[in-house]
Amino acid sequence: MxxxxxxxxxxxxxxxxxxxxxxxxxxxxxxxxxxxxxxxxxxxxxxxxxxxxxxxxxxxxxxxxxxxxxHITQPPEVSLSEEKFVLKTDSPQTLSCHCSKYYPLDAQMEWWSLSPEDSEPKLLLDQGSLSSHRQHGDGSYSLSSHLSVPSSVSPGTRLTCRVSHQALDAPVSLTVVVESPTQGSYWWVLGFLIISVLFFHQVMT
Known part of the structure; x- marks a missing residue:
C-alpha cells in the first residue's frame, strides 16, 4: 500500500x-x-x-x-488452550497454541516434548495441524496449531509450543505439564465409597 x-x-x-x-x-x-x-x-x-x-x-x-x-513489525501474542492438561486414558486430546496479532505474515510454530525420562526436549515428529492464516481489520494476522496428544503419553511430560517471528528478539515458548488422572480418580472413588458406606450405615441403624 x-x-x-x-x-x-x-x-x-x-x-x-x-x-x-x-x-x-x-x-x-x-x-x-x-x-x-x-x-x-x-x-x-x-x-x-x-x-x-x-x-x-x-x-x-x-x-x-x-x-x-x-516497514511495520508487530510481535505475536501467544497462548495455549489449556492451563492444566489432565490426561484421559480413553482417547486422544487436542492441545491448541494460538498465535495472534502479528505482522508481517510469516510466523513459525513448533511443538516440543520433554518426557520425565529425557534430559533434553525433542522436536515432535507429528506437529499436528495448522489453521489457515486469518487477517484482522488492522492488517495483522493470526494462526493456530492443534496438537493431538495420545493417551499413551507419560504423565509429567512437558509439552511446549514455540513461536518464532521476525518481530521477536527470541522465540516465545509456552509449556504445559501432562498430569495423570489416576490419583484424582482414586480419591474421588474412595470418597464416594466412604460416603455410601456411611449413608447405608445410618439407614440400617
Missing part, C-alpha cells in the same frame, strides 16, 4: 504555514520554519500504515521531494 504525504510550505501576508495531508499525522510548523525540520509524527501505528511515504516541500517556485519506506 502506497501512502503519499504532502507538506506545503508557503508564505502569505508575512505568515508561514504548513499543511499536512494525512489523517492522524502532525507536523511542527515552528520547527519547519525555524530549523527546516519537516519531521512527521504518526501516532498509534498499525500494520496498515506500512508503505511508501512521499514528503513534498514547496517554497514558491521551488520544491523538493523525499521518498521514505516505512
Amino acid at each position: 502506497d501512502l503519499e504525504l504532502r507538506l506545503f510550505f508557503f508564505r502569505f501576508h508575512s505568515l508561514w504555514s504548513v499543511l499536512a495531508e494525512r489523517k492522524g499525522s502532525s507536523v511542527n510548523a515552528s520547527l519547519l520554519v525555524g530549523q527546516g525540520d519537516a519531521s512527521l509524527t504518526l501516532s498509534r501505528l498499525k500494520a496498515l500504515d506500512e508503505g511508501t511515504y512521499i514528503c513534498t516541500v514547496t517554497l514558491g517556485p521551488f520544491n523538493a521531494q523525499q521518498v521514505i519506506q516505512l
